[in-house]
Amino acid sequence: MAREMFEPVFREIFPFWGGIPEEDKSFICENTLAMTYPAGTTVHDSTECSGVIFIRSGCLRVYIMSDEGKDITLYRLHAGDICMLSASCVLETVTFDVFVDAEENSECYVIKGCAFSTVSERNPLIKIYALETAVSRFSDVMWVMQQILFMSLDRRLAIFLWDETARCGSDTVNLTHAEIARYMGSAREVVSRMLRYFSSEGIVEVSRGGVRVIDKEKLRALAL
DSSP: EEEEEEHHHHHHOOOGGGGGGGGHHHHHHHEEEEEEEOOOOOEEOOOOOOOOEEEESSSEEEEEEEEEEEEEEEEEETTTTTOOOOOOOOOOOOOOEEEEEEEEEEEEEEHHHHHHHHHHHHOHHHHHHHHHHHHHHHHHHHHHHHHHHOHHHHHHHHHHHHHHHHTTSSSOOOOHHHHHHHTTTTTTHHHHHOOOOHTTTTSSSEEEEEESSSOOOHHHHHHH
């Protein structure tokens, strides 16, 4: 029953699927759970190896947190994406703590970390896939770090708003100032001040529940 449920999806998303033994395919499926995470739920908190997460619908936020409780969003995952950093027992070289929350009501398939680790040890194709998937996400992490360390806040905010409008297909970003600040790794007061400046320049229109871009050309010029 588990294989009938999960294999059609895994056959599509895992390039190694056709190259591993039938018993390992069954083992992976038998150790997979269909999970639903309400918005605001902690999916992974680094205290255990949660496993490999495939997002069927919704959105997950992957972030790191300082000892003082300040967090920085590394990236977000949407339908069709895979979270490998939540499987620390598979990626032993990842030594920093990563946290994952559900931003929206999300439906996921979760392959238990210990099971995925077991089959990856006897199947080099799986281990290579796990490493390549993790490495591909590190480019996103480095982009975030580059913005924080080397870019001015106005450019970072412009890039964020530009990317959000492109992702949502809408001129309105339905996020509060606090949420934008959290994604950018900044303070709400600083983001609010910059949004007021953008508003005075005729780039955006700010409301309590979101930000509407009214001059895309100016925003794009700031983002470049």
